[in-house]
Amino acid sequence: MDIEALKTYITAIDEKSFTKASALLNLSQPTVSAHIKNLERFFQTSLIDRSPKHFEVTPTGEMVYRRARQVLGLLAKAKNEVKQFHEQVGGNIHIGASYTVGEYIIPSILKAFDDMYPAVELQVRIANSKRINREVQQHELDLGLVEGKVTEQGLSSIPFVEDEMVVIVPESHPLRKCKEVSFQDLQDHTWITREGGSGTRAMLDYMLESSNIRPKKTITIGSNHGVVQGVKEGLGLSFISKTVVEHTDAAELIMNLPYIHSTTRSFSIVTPSNEEEITEDAQVFIQHVMDLYELS
Numbered sequence: 001m002d003i004e005a006l007k008t009y010i011t012a013i014d015e016k017s018f019t020k021a022s023a024l025l026n027l028s029q030p031t032v033s034a035h036i037k038n039l040e041r042f043f044q045t046s047l048i049d050r051s052p053k054h055f056e057v058t059p060t061g062e063m064v065y066r067r068a069r070q071v072l073g074l075l076a077k078a079k080n081e082v083k084q085f086h087e088q089v090g091g092n093i094h095i096g097a098s099y100t101v102g103e104y105i106i107p108s109i110l111k112a113f114d115d116m117y118p119a120v121e122l123q124v125r126i127a128n129s130k131r132i133n134r135e136v137q138q139h140e141l142d143l144g145l146v147e148g149k150v151t152e153q154g155l156s157s158i159p160f161v162e163d164e165m166v167v168i169v170p171e172s173h174p175l176r177k178c179k180e181v182s183f184q185d186l187q188d189h190t191w192i193t194r195e196g197g198s199g200t201r202a203m204l205d206y207m208l209e210s211s212n213i214r215p216k217k218t219i220t221i222g223s224n225h226g227v228v229q230g231v232k233e234g235l236g237l238s239f240i241s242k243t244v245v246e247h248t249d250a251a252e253l254i255m256n257l258p259y260i261h262s263t264t265r266s267f268s269i270v271t272p273s274n275e276e277e278i279t280e281d282a283q284v285f286i287q288h289v290m291d292l293y294e295l296s
Contacts, residue, residue: 018033171252
C-alpha cells in the first residue's frame with residue numbers, strides 16, 4: 001500500500017473534493033483518482049460515493065480515514081525518533097493546548113524549555129480540550145496540555161496545576177445592586193458560555209447542573225477573551241477560569257454568589273497510555289513541565 005495514496009485520501013476527505021486535493025498536493029486529478037482506486041482495491045471496498053455533484057464517504061471509508069490518520073501520525077513519530085537517535089534531543093515536538101492553557105499557561109513553559117533545549121523545534125496547536133485529546137489519541141499530536149478530566153480511551157493524564165473557577169458579573173449588572181441575590185435571579189439572567197468540547201464549558205455545565213440552575217438564555221462565545229469582553233460589555237455573567245480573569249485585567253468582575261460553590265479543576269498533561277508511543281523528546285518536555293511545577 002502506498003503511503004502517498006493515504007495522504008491523498010485524507011486530503012480528499014478533508015477537502016470533500018478531488019479537485020481541491022489535487023491542487024493542494026500538486027497532483028493531477030487522474031493521479032488523485034488513481035490513488036483512491038488503489039486504496040479501494042487494497043481494502044476491497046468502496047471508500048467514497050462520488051458523482052459530479054455528490055461526494056460522500058462510505059462507512060468503511062470513515063474507518064479507513066480514521067486509521068489512515070493514525071498510521072501517518074505513527075510514521076511521523078517513527079521518523080522523528082530516528083532523527084532523535086542521530087541528533088539526540090533535537091527533533092520536533094507537536095504539542096496540543098486547550099485555549100486556556102495555550103493562551104495563558106504554555107508561553108512561559110515554552111520559553112523555559114526553549115532556553116534549555118534550543119535544538120528542539122516546538123509546534124503548538126491550540127484548540128478546545130476535546131479536540132486536543134482526540135488528536136493525541138490519533139497520534140497527530142505527541143502530547144497535550146488541557147483542562148479538566150481526561151476520560152478518552154487510550155489516553156493517560158498527569159495533573160500539573162490547579163485552577164479555580166469563578167463567577168464574573170458586569171460592573172453595571174442588576175445582581176450587583178441586589179441586597180440579597182435569590183435563586184431565581186441566577187436563572188433570570190443571561191449566562192455566557194464557551195463552545196461545546198471546551199473544558200471551561202464542561203465546568204460551567206457541571207456547575208449549573210449541580211446547582212440546579214437553568215438559565216432562561218445562554219450565549220456561546222468560542223474564546224476566553226471573547227467571554228470576558230462580553231461580560232465587560234454587559235452581555236451577561238459567566239463562570240470562567242481565574243487564570244483567564246487575572247491575565248485579562250478583569251479581577252474586578254469576580255463576584256461571590258449564593259448557591260454557587262467554589263470549584264477547582266486541574267490542568268493536565270495528556271499522552272498516549274502506551275509509553276512506547278511517547279517520543280523521547282516528548283518525554284523530556286513532560287519532565288520539564290513536571291519540574292517547573294515541582295511534581296518530580
